[in-house]
Amino acid sequence: xxxxxxxxxxxxxxxxxxxxxxxxxxxxxxxxxxxxxxxxxxxxxxxxxxxxxxxxxxxxxxxxxxxxxxxxxxxxxxxxxxxxxxxxxxxxxxxxxxxxxxxxxxxxxxxxxxxxxxxxxxxxxxxxxxxxxxxxxxxxxxxxxxxxxxxxxxxxxxxxxxxxxxxxxxxxxxxxxxxxxxxxxxxxxxxxxxxxxxxxxxxxxxxxxxxxxxxxxxxxxxxxxxxxxxxxxxxxxxxxxxxxxxxxxxxxxxxxxxxxxxxxxxxxxxxxxxxxxxxxxx
Amino acid sequence: xxxxxxxxxxxxxxxxxxxxxxxxxxxxxxxxxxxxxxxxxxxxxxxxxxxxxxxxxxxxxxxxxxxxxxxxxxxxxxxxxxxxxxxxxxxxxxxxxxxxxxxxxxxxxxxxxxxxxxxxxxxxxxxxxxxxxxxxxxxxxxxxxxxxxxxxxxxxxxxxxxxxxxxxxxxxxxxxxxxxxxxxxxxxxxxxxxxxxxxxxxxxxxxxxxxxxxxxxxxxxxxxxxxxxxxxxxxxxxxxxxxxxxxxxxxxxxxxxxxxxxxxxxxxxxxxxxxxxxxxxxxxxxxxxxxxxxxx
Numbered sequence: 001x002x003x004x005x006x007x008x009x010x011x012x013x014x015x016x017x018x019x020x021x022x023x024x025x026x027x028x029x030x031x032x033x034x035x036x037x038x039x040x041x042x043x044x045x046x047x048x049x050x051x052x053x054x055x056x057x058x059x060x061x062x063x064x065x066x067x068x069x070x071x072x073x074x075x076x077x078x079x080x081x082x083x084x085x086x087x088x089x090x091x092x093x094x095x096x097x098x099x100x101x102x103x104x105x106x107x108x109x110x111x112x113x114x115x116x117x118x119x120x121x122x123x124x125x126x127x128x129x130x131x132x133x134x135x136x137x138x139x140x141x142x143x144x145x146x147x148x149x150x151x152x153x154x155x156x157x158x159x160x161x162x163x164x165x166x167x168x169x170x171x172x173x174x175x176x177x178x179x180x181x182x183x184x185x186x187x188x189x190x191x192x193x194x195x196x197x198x199x200x201x202x203x204x205x206x207x208x209x210x211x212x213x214x215x216x217x218x219x220x221x222x223x224x225x226x227x228x229x230x231x232x233x234x235x236x237x238x239x240x241x242x243x244x245x246x247x248x249x250x251x252x253x254x255x256x257x258x259x260x261x262x263x264x265x266x267x268x269x270x271x272x273x274x275x276x277x278x279x280x281x282x
Numbered sequence: 283x284x285x286x287x288x289x290x291x292x293x294x295x296x297x298x299x300x301x302x303x304x305x306x307x308x309x310x311x312x313x314x315x316x317x318x319x320x321x322x323x324x325x326x327x328x329x330x331x332x333x334x335x336x337x338x339x340x341x342x343x344x345x346x347x348x349x350x351x352x353x354x355x356x357x358x359x360x361x362x363x364x365x366x367x368x369x370x371x372x373x374x375x376x377x378x379x380x381x382x383x384x385x386x387x388x389x390x391x392x393x394x395x396x397x398x399x400x401x402x403x404x405x406x407x408x409x410x411x412x413x414x415x416x417x418x419x420x421x422x423x424x425x426x427x428x429x430x431x432x433x434x435x436x437x438x439x440x441x442x443x444x445x446x447x448x449x450x451x452x453x454x455x456x457x458x459x460x461x462x463x464x465x466x467x468x469x470x471x472x473x474x475x476x477x478x479x480x481x482x483x484x485x486x487x488x489x490x491x492x493x494x495x496x497x498x499x500x501x502x503x504x505x506x507x508x509x510x511x512x513x514x515x516x517x518x519x520x521x522x523x524x525x526x527x528x529x530x531x532x533x534x535x536x537x538x539x540x541x542x543x544x545x546x547x548x549x550x551x552x553x554x555x556x557x558x559x560x561x562x563x564x565x566x567x568x569x570x571x572x573x574x575x576x577x578x
Contacts, residue, residue, distance in 0.1 A: 066392050070385045077385070082378040088367030089379045092360060096386035099356050102349075103389055106396055109345060112338035114405055141428075152552045156545065210332060259335070264443065268549050271439030278435050 060107055067103030074100070111259065124160065124175070124256070131176055133184050133191075135169040146171035149251075149272050157269065158260040159253045161222060165195065166233060166249035166276050174254075175222045194220045200250055206231045208266070210259045227260040229253045231273045249276060346400040353393030360386050410537050413447045413463040413515035418473040422458040425564070432560050433459050436553050443549070445541035446534050448514055452478055453530030453561050462535070465515050474513045484510035487531060490523045496551050497523040500540045524550050527558035529565070 074096045078085065134146060146164055150173040153162045161174030170188055178187060195201060198218070207230040221228070233249045251273045253261070261269070338345050360383050369379060421430055433451065440446040441462065448462035457476040465474040481487050486507045490497050499505045499521040508514075511521065511533065518535040522542055525531055532554055536542060542550070 063392055063396050067389065070389050074382060074385050077378055077381050081381070086367065086379065088363055088369060089382055091363050092379065092382045092386055095356055095359055095363070096382060096389060099352070099386060099389040099393065102352060103392055103396075106349060106393070109334070109338055110396075110400060112335045113346065113400060114339075114342050148556055152549075156548050156552065209327075210335070264543065264545060267443035268439070268545075271435075271443050274438065275435055278431050 060110060063103040063106040067100040067106075071097055071100030071104075130174060131178065131187065132173045133187050134171045135188055136185065138169050142166070142169065145275065149275065150174075153251070153253060153269065153272060157253060157265050158255045158257055160224070160256050161254045163191070163252040164249065164276070165201065165252075168192075168249075170195075175224075176220055177222050178220065191220065200230060200252065202247065203230060203232045203250055204234070204245075204247060206266070206270070208261060210261075212258075221254050222256075224256040225254045226258045227255045229261045229266065229269065231266070231269050233273045233276045235277055251276075343404075346404060347397055349393040349397035349400070351397075353390040353397065356390040356393070357387060360390070408538050408540065410445070411517050411519050413535065413537055414517055415448075415463045415465045415515035416471075416473055417462070418460055418464040420457075420460040420473070420475070422456060425458060429560060429564055432557065434461075436557060437461050439553065440534060440550070444534075444546045445520070445536040445538045447537045448518065448533075448535035450476055450513060450533040451526070451530065451557070452476065452481065452533075453526060454565055455479075455482065458561075460513065463515050465513055476513045481510065486510045486523065490525050490531060491528070494525055494528075496525070496547060496554070498542060498547055499523070500542075502535075522547065522550055524554040526554050527562060530558065530561060532557065 074093050078089075078093055082089065132150075134143065138146075146166070146169075150162045150164060150171055153159060154174055159174065161176055162172075163176075164171045170191055172187070172191055178190065182190060207228070209228040212226050218225075218228070229252070231251045231253075232247055233251065235246045235248050237245050251269060253269065255261070364383065421433065425433075437449050437459075440449060446462070448464060449459065450457065450461075451459040455478055457478050460473070460476055466472070467474045484507070487510070499508075502508050502518055502521050505521075508521075511518075514521070514533070514535045518537070519539045520536040520541050522534040522536070523531060524534065532550075534550065
């Protein structure tokens, strides 16, 4: 699906691989510890990065599996191989089981540490197709901006679906669970009714569901949705004219992984939403 | 030598907020649950506060060493248990007590190793270096409104979402924007303006335009070409050079070494393409006007 822009002067040169060339090889998350620069740690701890070398095997979940495995061995030992259980053994096993529970929880805690990379991959929904629809009768500049913004949001964040609403005009892109057999114009109306039902146009503050939102209300979202972020587009009031804050629209993003939108992602999404805020001034 | 001493310092969460120029609170989803009550429009669900995630992000260093303490204490507890119950601390798998103890010790060791791994992947705490210079805001006067607003939007996005402190946009051999902190000339204390001719002949500009892709100088101090960017504050830590098509270049200066993440880099690349498309529209309009003038 593509949008035909009437102006031939616009070219979007978007390369497939937009990788930046780093002159100085370094990453913002430094895993190297130079022992010469750490006066309080003599050990070079980076040797402890442990890997089996199996591709696709995530070692950060290892404590969880060890916890499950050894916990079950403890239980097995208690019930099958013990003739009489002393209180010392009970204490030992209690300690072991709580340690196992703690190990199981460790990968979950580790996800929130600084420098942790998200482990889950984006799961693309299999059932539905991608859609790209836009309201009719909108100006070319707005069309271009909506197309660009939706494209960039899908590329740069972990999203599988995006919906931008601006002054009642919609642009919808990505995977959505829509009823079958609707024509494009009817799709837009269907989305408008859904938004009306939830009342998203009146949202004043941004909304972030890091884990699955209550999907009863959000029936338009694909069922693989795990995180949801809604950022309203608010026109800053002109104090001299005595205007109130006006809500011009919102940007809605859904992702199939949990905790998909970190602070930096949300800051950039806010920046994209501000692009539409500025459109009201021009 | 990297800037500053790489010491073990705790960066409190509040300090991170001062990096961003956005005055709004990032933690909106916490306040959303209170404010949504008053909105008659929104009828959807409210997100609940995520205690665990908040606690971990606030106490990053404690959580990193937590498994080590838990593992260490458990090891001692196992030994203590053995001595208290009068069993000799011998590790053999013959009795069920020993087996239970061995499993517990193995779990404790796993915890200690995980804690050590977490400590080893702690990101280096890089300090912000405030750029020395003067605030400036120079926009080329002959630009139409829509371009000015787009440029200002780009600057506002960069300064609020990344560690950028200076932005210079050169297009069609003219410096159309110089905003943020700029170097101060030692003679009269005024802003050092961009000498576009000199810049375009320099190796930095040529190199980037030849490759056509973004160039990230993560630690400007180590890069000899920084003398070609005299308009940026002398203690700018990182620079991103983003080509705008074939005709322009955006130079973004940041206040932290390696301060731009890969996600920032890709966002900047897309913004560069958008700016190029907008500016190309304008320069085509201008060249059409000029051609009309000549043909008349």
